[in-house]
Amino acid sequence: MNSQSYPWIVAALAVLVAVGTGFAALNQPTPPPVSVAEEDAATLLIHLQSDITAALEALDNRLAHAAFELGKTNLSDADAHGILANLSATDPSIVDCTVSDAEGTILAAEPAAYRDIKGAEIGGQAHIRHILATKRPIMSEVITVAENIPATVIVAPIFTNEGLFAGFASVVFRPEALVAGIAEPAANGTPYQVMVIQTDGRVIYDTDPAQIGRMTFEDPLFADYPDLLDVARRVAGERYGTAVYGFVADGGEAVQKEIAWTTAGLHGVEWRTAVIRETG
Numbered sequence: 001m002n003s004q005s006y007p008w009i010v011a012a013l014a015v016l017v018a019v020g021t022g023f024a025a026l027n028q029p030t031p032p033p034v035s036v037a038e039e040d041a042a043t044l045l046i047h048l049q050s051d052i053t054a055a056l057e058a059l060d061n062r063l064a065h066a067a068f069e070l071g072k073t074n075l076s077d078a079d080a081h082g083i084l085a086n087l088s089a090t091d092p093s094i095v096d097c098t099v100s101d102a103e104g105t106i107l108a109a110e111p112a113a114y115r116d117i118k119g120a121e122i123g124g125q126a127h128i129r130h131i132l133a134t135k136r137p138i139m140s141e142v143i144t145v146a147e148n149i150p151a152t153v154i155v156a157p158i159f160t161n162e163g164l165f166a167g168f169a170s171v172v173f174r175p176e177a178l179v180a181g182i183a184e185p186a187a188n189g190t191p192y193q194v195m196v197i198q199t200d201g202r203v204i205y206d207t208d209p210a211q212i213g214r215m216t217f218e219d220p221l222f223a224d225y226p227d228l229l230d231v232a233r234r235v236a237g238e239r240y241g242t243a244v245y246g247f248v249a250d251g252g253e254a255v256q257k258e259i260a261w262t263t264a265g266l267h268g269v270e271w272r273t274a275v276i277r278e279t280g
Contacts, residue, residue, distance in 0.1 A: 044192060045260055045275050051182045052196070052264040052273060055091075059171055059178075060137065060154055060266055062090050066097070067156040067169040075099050075158070075167055076107040084110035084169075093177035095151055099158070101167040104128050106146065120146040131155050131168050139267045141198050145172050150213065154266070175271075176212050179205035193276040196264075199236045204271060231259065235272050239263045244279075255279075 066087045073080040076099070084097040088110050096114040100106045104123025109115050122128050127140040140153040152175045158166045175196075183194040183205060196205040201216035216222060216232045231243040240262040248254050261274035 040190060041192065041260065041275060041277070044186060044190060045262055045273070047186055048183060048194065048273050048275070049262045049264050051186070052179060052271065053266070055178055055182060056139070056154075056264070056266040059091060059094075059173065060139075060156075062087060063097075063154055063156045063169060063171045064137070067158045070099055070158050070169055071160050071166060075101065080108050081110055084108060087169075087171065091173065091178070093173045093175070093181070095145075095147060095149065095172040095174060098146075098170045098172070099167060100128075100170070102132070102165055104132060107167070114147055117146045122146055127153060127155055128168075131157060135165050137267055139265075139269045141200070141269060142175060142202055142204060147172060151175075175204045183207070187275075191277050193278075195274045195276060197232075197235065197272050197274075199270055199272065201232060201236055235259070235261050235274065239270070239272075 066083050069083050070080055073083070080099055084099060088094050088097045096109050096111060096117075098106050098109040098114075098117070100122065104121060106117055106120045106122060109117050123132065125140070125143065127138045127143075130136075130138045135157045137154070137156045140155075142150050142152055145151045145153060151172045154171045154173075155168050156170075157168050160166050179194075179196050183196075187194050187207065193207040194205065195203065195207070195211070197203050197216065201218075203211050203214045203216065206212055214221070217229065222228055222232075225245075225247060227245045228247055231245040234241060234243055242258070242260045244256060244258050246254060246256050256279050257276050258279055259274050259276045261272050264271045264273045
């Protein structure tokens, strides 16, 4: 790719590298000015990365506090239900909040609409096996949860006042709703599409709702676009970067798109966060 042809994604990548490494540009030659469009693209991408990560961390912090308070209960009494109910009301992306024992059996869930999952055995799920083995918090990728919907789960250990592991608390949330609350106002009025995908290629969020949930590497929609799939593999495998690819839009018109991406996430789970612009 000729970098002279795609100045905005080069500018975006430069900002990503600077932020990712944490270096300040002290005692360096002043770079040439960039256009408003270039600044907007780079600023949007960093804004998305920062705010999505901050939103995940906020959920994680509230869950950790709830887990601490749950350690003072028997995990299924009125106090436990109250803690879960309060936690479930803290963010509109939250589906429900649960508490489980040290064997992976759900003991309580809130809000009330999800109380019927009490008794579900979830110890076989990968993120639950992790917390039972390590007693450390974790976030899952999008999975089919006990509530029988696709969602993401953040899990935190619960310890008694004596320091004994008693079980774990979980926040079940819709990642597309979490990201939408950030991406929609941020990208409104710009020429950029926002996309967030897992490293396995699953689309977590897209400006086009029809793309959400698609598995990029398996979906027949993309099978005839090797250029796009090559870029998708780069996005999945690299924490940040830029690329150009071709695609046939609705109506059969061939278009070229530019993409710049970086990484947000929590507890080692990475969400590739991208801004995309159609160029012709």
